[in-house]
Amino acid sequence: MVLSGDGALGFAHIGVIRALEARNIKIHAVTGTSMGAIVGALYVTGKTPNELEAMAMGIDWNEAFSDEPARDRLSYRRKQDSRDYLVKPRQPSMVA
Numbered sequence: 001m002v003l004s005g006d007g008a009l010g011f012a013h014i015g016v017i018r019a020l021e022a023r024n025i026k027i028h029a030v031t032g033t034s035m036g037a038i039v040g041a042l043y044v045t046g047k048t049p050n051e052l053e054a055m056a057m058g059i060d061w062n063e064a065f066s067d068e069p070a071r072d073r074l075s076y077r078r079k080q081d082s083r084d085y086l087v088k089p090r091q092p093s094m095v096a
Helices: 009-022 035-044 049-057 076-082
Strands: none
Touching: 009 035, 009 049, 035 049
16 A cells, blocks of 8 residues: 655545455555655554544644744753743745
8 A cells, every 4th residue: 555645634544544444455565655654654553543543633733833842842941042032033035
């Protein structure tokens, strides 16, 4: 089975796996890219489609795609840095 990427849309593979299992179609090998690789890896380690779906539904997407971790996850040192340096340097623009 080959699973593609495409971010959160890669979770559609969970439904495909569920459908294959419902039809007793055996999966002999799994490969994937990006989110498909993550779903495939979790599946081959023994996660069921229901467990995969529960994991996908439990993700905080705002945190997952945030550029910085939440403040409560920062070390003491990083909290001090953010307090001492309130103005952050601009990131270089990718547009020429």
